[in-house]
Amino acid sequence: MRKHAGHTTLKDVAEAAGVSISTVSRAFSNPERLSPATVQHVKEVAARLRFSVNPVAKALITGTSSNIGLVVPDISNPYMSTLLKAAQAHSRGRGIGVFAADTDENASTEREVCDQLAKQTRGLVLCSSRMSVTHIRELAELIPLVLVNRVVKGVPSLYSDSTAALYELVDELVDLGHRHLAYMPGPVQSWTNKQRSRAISKRVAARGAELVTLASTSPSYAGGRAAAPQVLESGATAVMAFDDVLASGLVEGLRRLDCSVPRDISVTGHDDVLAELVYPGITTVTGQSVRIGRLAVDWLLEDPIGDDSESALTRVVEGRVIRRGSVAAPPSPVSSPP
């Protein structure tokens, strides 16, 4: 900050321009209350002195800052980095800075980070928060909040609903002849994981097929890869993974076991990130990261004049299926010799 070099302040500009501090301040924040001539003069002097207002002093006096915080469990997940990039670009367009923080999937780290952020930002976007409902509510008392991909009653919540898309996917798999499906779960604390799991098991049951939920692993590529033996053991002919990261890890793990996707096993992912990077491309559901990133920022910055009814506190974008090459009919059963 300063100390390093004497930043120019309102006072410097005021002296140089021969006006009062308030006048300089108003030249920037409230120019219509000044004569056009004064405004122009002040702005010229300010530009010459390379003045720009000190955001921390401004934040202190106005009680609000031009920064928002964005908290994510894991920024190396491409879904999150895409969302962050979108949110950031969008905010910049509105003169708002984004304070991004990674919590390493850890609820208590998340809490610390949020407390820290709450006092320096105008609001927080919490992505896939791992905190307890209680803590989230508590935080919401302190600072405006938008929850992404999680719903907590009474707190603005924005998520991508992929129920319909997952139904569609299950239907396609069953229609292709799959009778034994598996679900590869994401982080246990994840709200989204519960949603996806529920949607899938509901539809699989409705279609009279069988679903086994695999043991939960690290929500990473390595985690997905490591789960491959477990998948084979389960006897499933199609695996629906929590997200693309797990799905692509699984595909690689299966390959190492000489099991080919989609010939031997079908695999689906979620979020449509990374899914086109691997071979074969993975059939997935869009996660709408870009759109959600922008919407979250907009909502957070919205004037809270809107009604507070429960329905107004939930916003949804719909996911849809993206078909790539990781799904096929199950291998025809080869009767093993008795």
Next chain:
Amino acid sequence: MRKHAGHTTLKDVAEAAGVSISTVSRAFSNPERLSPATVQHVKEVAARLRFSVNPVAKALITGTSSNIGLVVPDISNPYMSTLLKAAQAHSRGRGIGVFAADTDENASTEREVCDQLAKQTRGLVLCSSRMSVTHIRELAELIPLVLVNRVVKGVPSLYSDSTAALYELVDELVDLGHRHLAYMPGPVQSWTNKQRSRAISKRVAARGAELVTLASTSPSYAGGRAAAPQVLESGATAVMAFDDVLASGLVEGLRRLDCSVPRDISVTGHDDVLAELVYPGITTVTGQSVRIGRLAVDWLLEDPIGDDSESALTRVVEGRVIRRGSVAAPPSPVSSPP
């Protein structure tokens, strides 16, 4: 921030504890100047009132904040997200928050972002900065800076030097029999790109082989994939890519052209991120993202008592080769029928 709820202040605590504001302040910032009894009493009251100091007021008065900024050209590049995570975790351990910003590979966005950040942070880590030397120097006057993977005279610069590792890689390729190598470049403004390009062409020339530098593409997976036809056309039997992202894109692009890695063409990457995710695993050079992230933070936070000699302004970590499955001997030339 506040306005939403009445944050408790020093004043509130002071009243509740029956002491002066300064005493409360010192209970936190300078407890040895108070009697132990007072300190304990104040801290109890403060805890009961859930008080914690307002960082913006503190920043204003002390002229320094407990936040640092970290600026990256593209956070979705796994090298950068790994570095960010490391820097952030490390900073948190030291009570420092990290303000992360993505510049979309754009020098002018970067400049804006830095100016904005400069006034609210105690220092900036600029990763693979795309700004001009002039702008960087200008910024360094304003605020403590650490440059990562770029060297500018007079400004603290930290980078991973992979010259030796690249020499080693070139040697291995040539020793395997490759005579026609290609370099797939990264972003043109990238300092690292120049370094890698120079090291490779120097060594290839020294070994009497031929090197063609491909046209530069978007530094993304899609960019690498799209360059595959150009690679085939070049006649090279081994391609050294700027980084793993490009390398893995290229492998996929080649596969789509029915060209197998490493049977038909050898490919190497750089940074050791993503390189194990794809098939085949890509032979690469470590980028030391985690170590660099931590070192950068440490350096930025160091008391600047050290000498300012030129040598003290450069810190280096060495890259080393990681061998995976993407390198082999060139295919034996099949004489086409006349």
Next chain:
DNA sequence: GAATGTAGTGCAAACGTTTGATACTGTCCA
């Protein structure tokens, strides 16, 4: 020609801290 209105500008308080200077209270020693 006095009263009123209005546009432009300045004064000073406030935001929540930190911190050097200062005041208070004992204790100890001469």
Next chain:
DNA sequence: TGGACAGTATCAAACGTTTGCACTACATTC
């Protein structure tokens, strides 16, 4: 008994803004 000296605690100024209020000067109205 008085003075010196710690050890504690308070006072008040400062950081760089914003903003309600007051003030000036001039134009307009009666």
